[in-house]
Amino acid sequence: RAHAIPNVMHRTDTVDLLRAEAASCRRCPLWRPATQIIFGEGPPNADIMVVGEQPGNQEDKTGCVFVGPAGQVFDRALIAAGIDRSQLYVTNAVKHFKFELRGKQRIHARPNVTEIDACRWWIDQERALVRPKLIIAMGATAARSLLEHPVRIADCRGSAIALPDGTPCWITVHPSALLRLPDGVDMEAEFDRYVTDLRLAVRSLD
Ligand code: URA
8 A cells, every 4th residue: 555654653653652541541559649650661663672660769750761779770781781771662560650658758569460460461562562572571570470470580580581472581680679689799790690681681682
């Protein structure tokens, strides 16, 4: 057809539509106390999709993914690994900030399986539209969302697991884990392992 819409344009439009639709998500109760939904960001035809856990306090306020303390570790690791963040589609397994109030402070609370399952609706659609060549799951929540069963990060980092549609999924730690390492654990060594995981995953596309 002479007036067919180019594929890339169509896909761009569609991720934007999905984002607009997600703004009124009521699939689980997390929308109610949150400020806004934080949807995925990045090129809608990215080769690589990175999946985190859920937005934090600063993401909830700004509306952007990975801009708070975990985002700063993520950014540092990407620079160390030689990866350009603007080429990545970055999203979360759960798209509203879950927190507990302590006084006026909003303290991060880990999403449960029901919330992860409810939000899989969005990540499945992001995957279908972006069609990444590989996915990097950062942390247990992201891995649980993608694999649909629990895993220990230590058992599966460093190599790819094929998702049911064949997409290779590389699992690594969540950057926030590097901010709360137990005493005695070498932060720089753990950071280097994280960088190595990211670099290995991305290089597997070469
Ligand atoms: N942690 C995440 O998993 N995602 C964010 O966007 C921010 C912090």
